[in-house]
Amino acid sequence: MPLPIPPGPAASESPGPAASGGPLDRCAAERVTGALRGPNGCFYLRDGAVYCVEGTPAPGIEARLGAAGRLTGDRWRRALETAGPDHCGGRFLVAEGWLTQSELEICHLGALLDAAFFALPLASETSSFTPGSRHWLGTVRGISAAALQRATDRRRALLDRLRPWAAVDASPLVPLPPARSDHSPTTCRQRRLLDRADGRHTPYELAHALGQSAFVTLLDARRLAAAGLIQVPTAPTALPRRRPGACNPVTEGPSPTWQLPVPDILETADPDIALLVRLRTALEENL
Amino acid sequence: MPGIDQVLAQAMGIPGVLGAGLIDWTSGLTLGTAGRAPHADHEATAADTAEVVQAVVRSATFDTKGADGPDLEDLIITAAGTYHLIRFVHTAFDSQTYLHLWLDRGQANLAIARLRLRDLAAELVAA
Numbered sequence: 003m004p005l006p007i008p009p010g011p012a013a014s015e016s017p018g019p020a021a022s023g024g025p026l027d028r029c030a031a032e033r034v035t036g037a038l039r040g041p042n043g044c045f046y047l048r049d050g051a052v053y054c055v056e057g058t059p060a061p062g063i064e065a066r067l068g069a070a071g072r073l074t075g076d077r078w079r080r081a082l083e084t085a086g087p088d089h090c091g092g093r094f095l096v097a098e099g100w101l102t103q104s105e106l107e108i109c110h111l112g113a114l115l116d117a118a119f120f121a122l123p124l125a126s127e128t129s130s131f132t133p134g135s136r137h138w139l140g141t142v143r144g145i146s147a148a149a150l151q152r153a154t155d156r157r158r159a160l161l162d163r164l165r166p167w168a169a170v171d172a173s174p175l176v177p178l179p180p181a182r183s184d185h186s187p188t189t190c191r192q193r194r195l196l197d198r199a200d201g202r203h204t205p206y207e208l209a210h211a212l213g214q215s216a217f218v219t220l221l222d223a224r225r226l227a228a229a230g231l232i233q234v235p236t237a238p239t240a241l242p243r244r245r246p247g248a249c250n251p252v253t254e255g256p257s258p259t260w261q262l263p264v265p266d267i268l269e270t271a272d273p274d275i276a277l278l279v280r281l282r283t284a285l286e287e288n289l
Numbered sequence: 290m291p292g293i294d295q296v297l298a299q300a301m302g303i304p305g306v307l308g309a310g311l312i313d314w315t316s317g318l319t320l321g322t323a324g325r326a327p328h329a330d331h332e333a334t335a336a337d338t339a340e341v342v343q344a345v346v347r348s349a350t351f352d353t354k355g356a357d358g359p360d361l362e363d364l365i366i367t368a369a370g371t372y373h374l375i376r377f378v379h380t381a382f383d384s385q386t387y388l389h390l391w392l393d394r395g396q397a398n399l400a401i402a403r404l405r406l407r408d409l410a411a412e413l414v415a416a
Contacts, residue, residue, distance in 0.1 A: 104412075111318075112383070143293070153316035156336060213383055
């Protein structure tokens with residue numbers, strides 16, 4: 003899904019506290035329990051701490067565990083069905099021995115952080131809070147809203163350093179053959195991304211296919227573009243707009259005169275010319 | 290079956306340890322902390338160590354194994370009076386975390402601390 007990544011705070015600004023007063027801060031201050039829905043994602047809170055974020059372009063726990071072969075879709079669905087009204091799907095995954103507690107915590111927090119990157123910032127006008135709404139996975143581990151916002155700001159600053167290559171974020175990744183023999187060496191993760199780049203899938207789609215962080219995928223895509231290994235799409239050039247009052251400069255000399263159809267030319271065997279002549283005649287009749 | 294807090298509590302049992310944390314290197318977010326931190330600020334410690342880790346992770350110089358699979362293991366920073374020991378956590382699924390230990394140089398044995406932290410990182414993901 004193409005999503006413009008909003009730029010972070012300008013580099014000249016001191017890394018002060020995250021913008022306060024947003025709906026997430028208010029929820030944290032009031033220690034609420036429920037779901038806070040914004041245009042780009044939904045935050046689940048318990049006593050003001052964020053314990054789940056979903057509904058963003060970032061791959062969730064299921065995609066991460068599934069792509070790694072760590073948890074099958076069947077087992078995930080079993081957990082979803084078993085969770086029921088107790089909202090204890092996470093505990094079920096561990097109790098069945100399908101995941102260790104710390105694996106669940108690490109995967110869950112990784113997915114939460116990644117989703118928060120795309121869901122923040124929230125604006126009061128476009129957010130709505132549903133008190134008491136809970137996520138079926140349960141409270142695996144909570145993160146303070148302020149810490150989550152600061153972490154997201156630091157991620158945004160990291161991505162902002164590669165802003166000139168932001169055009170690759172939402173376009174299919176097109177790998178380029180290394181032009182020079184001294185091309186930049188790549189990391190293992192970047193090679194994996196390059197291997198999957200087929201000119202048809204965007205970084206977001208590749209992040210899902212690989213079951214990896216969408217943020218890190220964007221970071222690598224921009225770095226590969228900076229190294230000349232990924233094609234930077236050129237912005238589609240808009241059609242030239244007609245400015246009011248713009249016209250051909252007035253030419254000196256006699257004003258143009260209309261030529262009447264020459265009878266000989268009207269009789270032609272060439273269908274293209276015949277069509278043009280008929281068109282011209284029709285236009286002249288409407289003058 | 291240990292969670293993050295239990296593993297960090299075990300890390301606090303390593304001789305000479307002052308503090309420990311599990312941190313996401315892309316953001317400096319602490320997933321868990323135990324004990325003390327420099328300047329009594331776990332979050333600043335996490336953000337600063339995360340920047341060190343980022344500098345290493347993005348460089349192909351330290352990624353020469355060729356095949357897939359990460360080969361980064363530890364980073365060690367020695368400072369006056371203390372050590373900082375960073376151990377990458379390699380999960381089966383995608384994650385960007387490391388364990389950080391802050392050690393008292395007078396009390397700690399760096400070789401032992403490194404081996405113990407390696408085992409704890411493995412315990413985090415042991416099935």
